[in-house]
Amino acid sequence: MDALQELRRRTGELADLSGIEMLLGWDQLVMMPHEGAGARAHHMSTLARVRHERARAEELGALLEQLDGAELGPVEADIVRLARRDYARARRVPEELAGEMASASAEGQEVWQAARAQDDFAAFAPALERNVRLAREYGRCVAEEGESTYDALLADYDFGLRAQELRELFGALAGELPALVEAAEERTPRRTLEVPVGAQRAAVSGTLARLGVDGDGWRVDVSAHPFTAWMGTGDTRVTTRYNDGGVESLLSSLHEYGHALYERQVDPALARTNIGHGTSMSVHESQSKLWENHVARDRAFAQVLAGELAKGGFQVGPEELHGTLVGVQATLVRVSADALTYPLHIIARFELEHALIEGELAVGDLPGAWAEQMRRLLGLEVPSDALGCLQDVHWSAGSFGYFPSYALGVLIAAQLWETLSAELGSQEEALGRGEVEPIKRWLAENVHRYGRRLDTRELVEQATGAPLSVEPFLRYVAPLAGG
Amino acid sequence: MDALQELRRRTGELADLSGIEMLLGWDQLVMMPHEGAGARAHHMSTLARVRHERARAEELGALLEQLDGAELGPVEADIVRLARRDYARARRVPEELAGEMASASAEGQEVWQAARAQDDFAAFAPALERNVRLAREYGRCVAEEGESTYDALLADYDFGLRAQELRELFGALAGELPALVEAAEERTPRRTLEVPVGAQRAAVSGTLARLGVDGDGWRVDVSAHPFTAWMGTGDTRVTTRYNDGGVESLLSSLHEYGHALYERQVDPALARTNIGHGTSMSVHESQSKLWENHVARDRAFAQVLAGELAKGGFQVGPEELHGTLVGVQATLVRVSADALTYPLHIIARFELEHALIEGELAVGDLPGAWAEQMRRLLGLEVPSDALGCLQDVHWSAGSFGYFPSYALGVLIAAQLWETLSAELGSQEEALGRGEVEPIKRWLAENVHRYGRRLDTRELVEQATGAPLSVEPFLRYVAPLAGG
Numbered sequence: 001m002d003a004l005q006e007l008r009r010r011t012g013e014l015a016d017l018s019g020i021e022m023l024l025g026w027d028q029l030v031m032m033p034h035e036g037a038g039a040r041a042h043h044m045s046t047l048a049r050v051r052h053e054r055a056r057a058e059e060l061g062a063l064l065e066q067l068d069g070a071e072l073g074p075v076e077a078d079i080v081r082l083a084r085r086d087y088a089r090a091r092r093v094p095e096e097l098a099g100e101m102a103s104a105s106a107e108g109q110e111v112w113q114a115a116r117a118q119d120d121f122a123a124f125a126p127a128l129e130r131n132v133r134l135a136r137e138y139g140r141c142v143a144e145e146g147e148s149t150y151d152a153l154l155a156d157y158d159f160g161l162r163a164q165e166l167r168e169l170f171g172a173l174a175g176e177l178p179a180l181v182e183a184a185e186e187r188t189p190r191r192t193l194e195v196p197v198g199a200q201r202a203a204v205s206g207t208l209a210r211l212g213v214d215g216d217g218w219r220v221d222v223s224a225h226p227f228t229a230w231m232g233t234g235d236t237r238v239t240t241r242y243n244d245g246g247v248e249s250l251l252s253s254l255h256e257y258g259h260a261l262y263e264r265q266v267d268p269a270l271a272r273t274n275i276g277h278g279t280s281m282s283v284h285e286s287q288s289k290l291w292e293n294h295v296a297r298d299r300a301f302a303q304v305l306a307g308e309l310a311k312g313g314f315q316v317g318p319e320e321l322h323g324t325l326v327g328v329q330a331t332l333v334r335v336s337a338d339a340l341t342y343p344l345h346i347i348a349r350f351e352l353e354h355a356l357i358e359g360e361l362a363v364g365d366l367p368g369a370w371a372e373q374m375r376r377l378l379g380l381e382v383p384s385d386a387l388g389c390l391q392d393v394h395w396s397a398g399s400f401g402y403f404p405s406y407a408l409g410v411l412i413a414a415q416l417w418e419t420l421s422a423e424l425g426s427q428e429e430a431l432g433r434g435e436v437e438p439i440k441r442w443l444a445e446n447v448h449r450y451g452r453r454l455d456t457r458e459l460v461e462q463a464t465g466a467p468l469s470v471e472p473f474l475r476y477v478a479p480l481a482g483g
Numbered sequence: 484m485d486a487l488q489e490l491r492r493r494t495g496e497l498a499d500l501s502g503i504e505m506l507l508g509w510d511q512l513v514m515m516p517h518e519g520a521g522a523r524a525h526h527m528s529t530l531a532r533v534r535h536e537r538a539r540a541e542e543l544g545a546l547l548e549q550l551d552g553a554e555l556g557p558v559e560a561d562i563v564r565l566a567r568r569d570y571a572r573a574r575r576v577p578e579e580l581a582g583e584m585a586s587a588s589a590e591g592q593e594v595w596q597a598a599r600a601q602d603d604f605a606a607f608a609p610a611l612e613r614n615v616r617l618a619r620e621y622g623r624c625v626a627e628e629g630e631s632t633y634d635a636l637l638a639d640y641d642f643g644l645r646a647q648e649l650r651e652l653f654g655a656l657a658g659e660l661p662a663l664v665e666a667a668e669e670r671t672p673r674r675t676l677e678v679p680v681g682a683q684r685a686a687v688s689g690t691l692a693r694l695g696v697d698g699d700g701w702r703v704d705v706s707a708h709p710f711t712a713w714m715g716t717g718d719t720r721v722t723t724r725y726n727d728g729g730v731e732s733l734l735s736s737l738h739e740y741g742h743a744l745y746e747r748q749v750d751p752a753l754a755r756t757n758i759g760h761g762t763s764m765s766v767h768e769s770q771s772k773l774w775e776n777h778v779a780r781d782r783a784f785a786q787v788l789a790g791e792l793a794k795g796g797f798q799v800g801p802e803e804l805h806g807t808l809v810g811v812q813a814t815l816v817r818v819s820a821d822a823l824t825y826p827l828h829i830i831a832r833f834e835l836e837h838a839l840i841e842g843e844l845a846v847g848d849l850p851g852a853w854a855e856q857m858r859r860l861l862g863l864e865v866p867s868d869a870l871g872c873l874q875d876v877h878w879s880a881g882s883f884g885y886f887p888s889y890a891l892g893v894l895i896a897a898q899l900w901e902t903l904s905a906e907l908g909s910q911e912e913a914l915g916r917g918e919v920e921p922i923k924r925w926l927a928e929n930v931h932r933y934g935r936r937l938d939t940r941e942l943v944e945q946a947t948g949a950p951l952s953v954e955p956f957l958r959y960v961a962p963l964a965g966g
Contacts, residue, residue: 016529019522020503023510031514032718035700039502039715042755046499050533217518232522235515272525 003066004076010060011083011274017051019232026229026237030221045102052098056090075269078453082275085159092141101134105398112396119386121367124396129363131398132356139357150357153401157281158408160455163354165468166404169411170347172470174377177344180474181330181378183481184340190327194245195314202312203305204240204253210304210434211257213238218260225335226252228259228288233271236260247324248336250305251296258291259284261440265448275452281402282456283447285409286416293339293410293476294417295439297325300432328480330378332387339410340477341378346407348373349392353400412460414473416447419464486549487559493543494566494757500534502715509712509720513704528585535581539573558752561936565758568642575624584617588881595879602869604850607879612846614881615839622840633840636884640764641891643938646837648951649887652894653830655953657860660827663957664813664861666964667823673810677728678797685795686788687723687736693787693917694740696721701743709735711742711771716754719743730807731819733788734779741774742767744923748931758935764885765939768892769899770930776822776893776959777900778922780808783915811963813861815870822893823960824861829890831856832875836883895943897955899930902947 024047028040054060064087067080108127115124139149147155150163195203208220216234223239230236238256240249262278270276278284295301302322309316328338334345352369355361361369370389371382382388394402420442421427427439446463460468507530511523537543547570550563591610598607622632630638633646678686691703699717706722713719721739723732745761753759761767778784785805792799811821817828835852838844844852853872854865865871877885903925904910910922929946943951 012525013529013532016526017533020507020526020530023526024503024506027506027510031702032714033698033700033702034717036714036716036718039718039755042495042715043499043503043506046496047503049496050500215516217516219514219516231515231519232525233519234517235519235522272522 003063004070004072004080007060007063007067007080007083008273010054010057010063011079012272014051014055014274015272015276016232017047017054019230021047021051022229023231026231029223029225029227030237030239041106045106048102052090052095055086056093060087061091075275075453078275079273082452086274089142089155093138094141097134097137097141101138101398104130104134105396108396108398109393112390112393116386116390119384119390121385121390124390125363128366128395131395132363132400135398135400136357136359148358150354150401153357154404155401157402157405158456159280160457161282161404161408166350166408167354169468169470170343170350170404170407173343173407173473174347176470176474177340177477178377178379180477180481180483181328181341181344183483184328184477185330187482188323188326188328188480190329190338191324192245193247193316193321193324195247195309195316197242197244199309199312199314200242200247200249203308203314204249206308206311207250207305208238208253208257210308211254211261211436212440213257217264220253226256228256228263230260230263230277233268236264247321251292251325254296255288255292258288261291261443262287262448265440265444266451267449270451270453273451277451279450279452279454279459280456281405282408282412283459285405286412287409287443287447289409289413290417290443293413295431295436297322297339298428298431300428301434303432304434326480330380332374332378332380332382333391340480343407343410343473344377346403348377349394349403350407352389353395353403357400408456408468411468411470411473412456414476415460415464415466415469416443418472418475419446486546487553487555487563490543490546490550490563490566491756493537493540493546494562495755497534497538497757498755498759499715500530500537502713504530504534505712506714509714512706512708512710513720513722524589531585535573535578538569543570544574558758558936561758562756565935569757572625572638576621577624580617580620580624584621584881587613587617588879591879591881592876595873595876599869599873602867602873604868604873607873608846611849611878614878615846615883618881618883619840619842631841633837633884636840637887638884640885640888641939642763643940644765644887644891649833649891650837652951652953653826653833653887653890656826656890656894656956657830659953659957660823660960661860661862663960663964663966664811664824664827666966667811667960668813670965671806671809671811671963673812673821674807675728676730676799676804676807678730678792678799680725680727682792682795682797683725683730683732686791686797687732689791689794690733690788691721691736691740693791694744694919695923696740700747703736709739711739711746713743713746713760716751719747730804734775734808737779738771738775741771744774744926745770745931748923748927749934750932753934753936756934760934762933762935762937762942763939764888765891765895766930766942768888769895770892770926772892772896773900773926776896778914778919780805780822781911781914783911784917786915787917809963813863815857815861815863815865816874823963826890826893826956827860829886831860832886833890835872836878836886840883891939891951894951894953894956895939897959898943898947898949898952899926900959901955902929 024040024044032040064084072080108131111127112124115121135153136149139152143149143152148163154161154163213220217236219237221237221239222241224241226240228238238253238260240253240256242249262284266276299322302318306316306318306321326339328340330341331337337345352361352366352373366389367385374380374382420439424438424442430438447459450459454462457468507523507527515523547567555563591614594610595607598604618636619632622635626632626635631646637644637646688703696703700719702720704720704722705724707724709723711721721736721743723736723739725732745767749759782805785801789799789801789804809822811823813824814820820828835844835849835856849872850868857863857865903922907921907925913921930942933942937945940951
């Protein structure tokens, strides 16, 4: 079938261009000398334009028409189904709008960096107004019948989910968590552990090696903010950072490992197709959170981590280390939040961005609304916008609909972990020995191998036999509050 | 002028795509985990196809037609002139031929690696036959009126030079050098110096820092074969390698520095245009050879290098170090040849590839012809094809016409150095102090800033006031032979 061959060729090219974009981004944050930033911005924008042009090429539409009603095997049928979806969305966005969004995103991030440094929300407001306006315009372009503007934005990150479902899930969480936080701050308070950078490095490297990270197909580097890049088969790169003291590097390296493992365990038959990568932001985040919350923060696994720290010359008892990894305290900053308060930060952002996009909140009223959310959800007063609504990059880059995936990921991770533990039996003993192969295999079989063939909702239901729910997460955090 | 703007936009995109190709190549050789090789090959081939498509797009031809007879400033006129040249060449190559050459190149390199490892020329011969056949076909497509097939290939590396000129220059060299080699082997014999890798690293890093290499706009890394990559303004990356013992890393890091400096000192007004990089392979090689032969091998500069080695804990007298850097011995291997015998290796290859392309030598007769060249030019017997005609990658990759630039670079470097020394005065004293700013400025002013605005011949004549000649090089090497 010639049309199918040609479609695969074209989607293979698009997959290559995405892999190249990943490499440009990775290099920029890990290797590039800083004076190369201007040239790199040109590289990125040219490559994005090339990819956008090819993603909406009329020849692609003609191929999809030729494939109407064609007899296809199950994998090919999914390749064609997702190609239709992606093509339709790409065609609905006028080129001028795509161009304006790209430059508003770049400029917004620049303005935001300066505004945050000077704690000056007013300086950022016009850029945010512009991003909100463009996001609404974009959302109206791509919205399907029956979707709200926000739903349409959400579909870029988590296809098929609706704002209404998120409100229900997050509403249930927001009702339960604040009381748990209060109890956990008493029972499992945040504590600090001063771990020298050298011991952190040794422990990160030793722990990742136990999980299968080797130099043949992986890199582990340092960057200002930890992230993961997957260039293609056999080339996965995670980064971490080493603060003076603290154990954040242990949590973040397992978090990034979860993202990386997901991409590595997609069915090899899907490589270089349009369905050969993680299906959504929330499922991706569920994979990172599974390794962060359910492995790195596991009581028995603390023995392994303590052992690796000891090899790096730092002695700590597993119990003390575990207490440090799970300690709870409400704070103002999302990125350093603990496992229990983290979803509350996300719920606050979801409600605010939903209101911005649906026209229920004016940009000028954001700082006050932010303060109100922090008071209601975390019981905290916000002393400055730098520690408030200026702390995250997302809105400055024009990303609306992305935040929910962070909280959904936490919920999905807990739900998957319960199912995995029910099917394989408790992993405590194995984790105490650092044995994770059964976990990797279960995830490959039930989550990873599908790539984009199942959307978030279908994947969760098929893997766990139940709709997405907050209960597993509430059961996971209950012990922190003495439950 | 709209057409000019649009032409600049399109050539800017092509420049970006070239920068991205550089990055992919650099990453592959310096950073990539080896299991990523398959995915990277796809990335490279997709990107090459995208670039080729855009370089021969009909819209580009239409723009150039619109610009016929337009009033243009001098820079714009050169942008249009070179765009016409590049477009015409790109259009003359049928897409099928370009595709077949790309795959023959990739397959040829694979076959060659295995054949060289097993010293089995017969296993390589069919791939070489195919590359020769395709190169001849390509040459006939792109040849201008009055050009031989080989001339047409040469134009990809050194536009405007002709095989006949090379025969004359190289013939003169081949007449003089063998006797000089014999004398120099007596008077300035090759000797070895066992320098620990740690001291080499310290000396490379200290020496490059003196030349202006800093972390803001440069990277210095390690790779199996030293090379230089320039991604764009402010992002230049050189590599070197550290053999156990030896001083090759000092020579090769200054060699790569010369390539890098050329690109960095092109007029910033030409950045992201089609004329904003080095003009030809031979001029590029002249810049690397200038820093290798005339700085790193300079008698006074040996004081600087010895000082940097001493900081790395290795003590050696400047005279002894200088003697090691300039020692002469005829050997079979091009890449480790000394400054005097190096051009003879190139002359041999030029004559052989010229004969292959012009149909005067059959592939099957290559090993014998190679042995004959080595006997005639270097007085050596070739014990195996692995140390003979299988030693270089170029022909396996389908590159014919590239080798001459190595010898031309040596000649041009010597000619530029004589002019520079005449205009600025002897650099001996300054080099003894490690002072190279006047050299950098002279090169920027007389060579680098032009980018592609002058072709090899015009550039050399303008910078030195004389046609390309072998005399300066012969004067440079004479002292090695006691002259």
